[in-house]
Amino acid sequence: DTGVSQDPRHKITKRGQNVTFRCDPISEHNRLYWYRQTLGQGPEFLTYFQNEAQLEKSRLLSDRFSAERPKGSFSTLEIQRTEQGDSAMYLCASSLDGTSETYEQYFGPGTRLTVT
Amino acid sequence: AQKITQTQPGMFVQEKEAVTLDCTYDTSDQSYGLFWYKQPSSGEMIFLIYQGSYDEQNATEGRYSLNFQKARKSANLVISASQLGDSAMYFCAMGTMDTGRRALTFGSGTRLQVQP
Numbered sequence: 001d002t003g004v005s006q007d008p009r010h011k012i013t014k015r016g017q018n019v020t021f022r023c024d025p026i027s028e029h030n031r032l033y034w035y036r037q038t039l040g041q042g043p044e045f046l047t048y049f050q051n052e053a054q055l056e057k058s059r060l061l062s063d064r065f066s067a068e069r070p071k072g073s074f075s076t077l078e079i080q081r082t083e084q085g086d087s088a089m090y091l092c093a094s095s096l097d098g099t100s101e102t103y104e105q106y107f108g109p110g111t112r113l114t115v116t
Numbered sequence: 117a118q119k120i121t122q123t124q125p126g127m128f129v130q131e132k133e134a135v136t137l138d139c140t141y142d143t144s145d146q147s148y149g150l151f152w153y154k155q156p157s158s159g160e161m162i163f164l165i166y167q168g169s170y171d172e173q174n175a176t177e178g179r180y181s182l183n184f185q186k187a188r189k190s191a192n193l194v195i196s197a198s199q200l201g202d203s204a205m206y207f208c209a210m211g212t213m214d215t216g217r218r219a220l221t222f223g224s225g226t227r228l229q230v231q232p
Contacts, residue, residue: 031218033218033219033220040224040225041224041225042207042209042222042224042225043161043207043220043222044222045219045221048218048219055216056217056219058219089159091161095218097218103211103218104163104166105151105163105218105220106163107160107162107163108160109158109159109160110160112159
């Protein structure tokens with residue numbers, strides 16, 4: 001399977017704990033995005049990378065959130081001191097940008113986080 | 117700023133009939149892209165179709181077509197010959213092409229149920 005993969009698929013954690021999610025994009029894609037989706041809503045943008053550079057962070061990304069994409073391959077999203085409001089589906093997407101005017105993003109299966 | 121509005125929280129359609137899912141958008145960008153994604157109960161966002169703001173013809177992909185009316189700022193998705201497997205959440209999204217930013221703004225979605 002050459003699609004976007006995410007790990008873990010589900011994570012249950014206690015409030016105050018740190019969690020880290022991993023995303024492996026489609027191998028030739030140079031852009032990688034993180035979104036958050038709460039129940040009954042569409043995904044909301046968090047941050048994106050072009051290769052290893054983090055180009056934009058949403059206001060939704062508080063200081064407790066940090067994302068990295070070392071070497072421009074996989075990415076990690078860490079949440080420190082989790083709060084119940086962090087419970088959501090965290091979606092990763094990738095795209096190949098720069099070679100055509102279309103830039104559809106391909107999504108992974110998501111990581112569902114539950115903070116108790 | 118960009119905004120996507122999907123006014124139909126839920127829709128029902130009989131198998132083999134066509135259905136239209138509404139999407140209106142608001143943006144100050146001159147050039148932009150419009151996307152539709154399908155999200156089955158498994159959670160993964162599946163890219164369906166793309167329309168660029170300067171495309172003169174409506175986009176089509178198999179049973180999916182996008183009814184793009186630029187003056188009305190609408191980008192409705194038409195699914196022909198509905199199948200039971202089409203039952204899912206459908207999200208309309210847009211992204212600017214005026215800058216290098218590629219983050220997508222999503223609507224709140226429409227839940228489609230196909231009845232046998």
